Amino acid sequence: KPKVWVLGNGQLGAMLTHAGEPLAIEVHAVNIMTPTDEILPLAPHDIITAEREQWPESALSLQLSSHPHFVNGPVFSRLADRFSQKSLLEQLNVPTAPWVLVDDTTQVATLYQDYGPRVLMKRRTGGYDGKGQHWLKQAEAGDIPHDWRNLAIAEQAINFDEEISLVGVRTRAGECVFYPLTLNLHQDGILMASIAPLTRLNHLQTQAETMLSAIIHELDYVGVMAMECFRVGDKLLVNELAPRVHNSGHWTQAGTHMDQFQLHLRALCGVTIPQPQVNFQCVMVNLIAIEHDPRWLSLPNAELYWYNKEVRPGRKVGHLNLSVPNMTVFENSITALQAWMPAQYQAPLAWILAELT
Numbered sequence: 117k118p119k120v121w122v123l124g125n126g127q128l129g130a131m132l133t134h135a136g137e138p139l140a141i142e143v144h145a146v147n148i149m150t151p152t153d154e155i156l157p158l159a160p161h162d163i164i165t166a167e168r169e170q171w172p173e174s175a176l177s178l179q180l181s182s183h184p185h186f187v188n189g190p191v192f193s194r195l196a197d198r199f200s201q202k203s204l205l206e207q208l209n210v211p212t213a214p215w216v217l218v219d220d221t222t223q224v225a226t227l228y229q230d231y232g233p234r235v236l237m238k239r240r241t242g243g244y245d246g247k248g249q250h251w252l253k254q255a256e257a258g259d260i261p262h263d264w265r266n267l268a269i270a271e272q273a274i275n276f277d278e279e280i281s282l283v284g285v286r287t288r289a290g291e292c293v294f295y296p297l298t299l300n301l302h303q304d305g306i307l308m309a310s311i312a313p314l315t316r317l318n319h320l321q322t323q324a325e326t327m328l329s330a331i332i333h334e335l336d337y338v339g340v341m342a343m344e345c346f347r348v349g350d351k352l353l354v355n356e357l358a359p360r361v362h363n364s365g366h367w368t369q370a371g372t373h374m375d376q377f378q379l380h381l382r383a384l385c386g387v388t389i390p391q392p393q394v395n396f397q398c399v400m401v402n403l404i405a406i407e408h409d410p411r412w413l414s415l416p417n418a419e420l421y422w423y424n425k426e427v428r429p430g431r432k433v434g435h436l437n438l439s440v441p442n443m444t445v446f447e448n449s450i451t452a453l454q455a456w457m458p459a460q461y462q463a464p465l466a467w468i469l470a471e472l473t
């Protein structure tokens with residue numbers, strides 16, 4: 117029986133491993149971030165995937181990424197570079213925030229002229245959780261720092277109504293299955309909370325599915341991909357794509373009968389994929405730079421995923437999935453979290469209550 121090897125052994129790799137167990141799919145999440153001379157006992161029929169878009173080159177990462185069954189191999193570098201990712205969206209006529217490559221000739225005045233008084237520069241590679249971003253503000257006479265030239269794109273600041281994402285899967289046969297849209301709240305560039313499904317987003321589902329379908333078919337992609345969007349009125353603009361299981365899909369662990377991790381493994385291993393059933397509306401709260409609180413486990417509608425990582429500023433150390441069996445149970449849990457959690461959670465918790473009550 118083929119094994120699945122994952123480039124990366126963070127929380128996504130751990131949750132993929134966990135999802136493999138009931139399917140009797142043996143998953144090994146591999147640490148490719150710390151240098152080692154180790155080589156793995158890969159079999160020719162094994163399957164390789166990744167929990168991240170980029171990794172350092174080493175004998176180990178090369179062994180995995182050069183395996184003939186490294187699924188979506190060429191996609192990673194194509195999407196990990198914002199220049200080629202944005203170019204792909206443009207080529208497919210998928211709407212995205214207006215952008216340009218920042219090179220030696222880029223003039224900041226032209227950026228303000230084309231995009232308005234606020235322009236967001238993003239590093240072409242390596243950015244996550246809002247890291248690797250730099251705002252240019254005309255009012256502050258911001259200029260392009262020397263060390264951002266040729267390494268970044270510049271985007272128009274989008275005055276969006278809200279952020280939503282679509283998580284979907286494509287099988288080896290080219291069939292696509294999607295979850296309902298997720299509503300996301302970011303704070304300082306980092307995902308704080310997600311809600312799904314929401315009936316008020318239903319009218320955007322087909323639009324989003326058409327966009328992500330075009331992308332994954334073009335890439336001949338197999339497995340789960342996430343598409344982050346800005347909603348501007350009734351129109352969606354793609355913010356970015358993630359060729360992997362995604363934080364905004366974590367609610368599927370509590371809300372559906374088949375979560376995104378299982379969906380990804382099924383696609384990789386050629387197992388049938390029915391449309392996942394949604395059993396509950398769910399809220400996901402990311403635990404960021406916060407110590408473990410045993411009281412979380414007392415909430416009747418909560419599932420805690422604790423990543424067992426050292427707590428550091430801005431670092432995701434776990435998430436809570438709260439299902440909505442009824443409004444009383446749900447509101448009681450949110451009220452408890454409001455009392456237990458520090459200041460930076462008050463806005464996300466209020467946002468959740470405002471959306472659901």
Ligand code: ATP
Nearest residue numbers: 213236243244245246247271272273274302305356
């Ligand atoms: P992730 O952890 O999701 O991979 P990232 O570091 O790759 O994040 P983005 O998703 O591109 O970065 O941006 C992070 C957040 O910054 C977005 O979710 C959004 O809130 C805000 N943002 C990004 N681009 C724009 C834009 N063009 N206009 C306004 N806000 C933006």
Ligand code: MG
Nearest residue numbers: 243244245356
């Ligand atoms: Mg990103």
Ligand code: MG
Nearest residue numbers: 245344355356
């Ligand atoms: Mg993002």
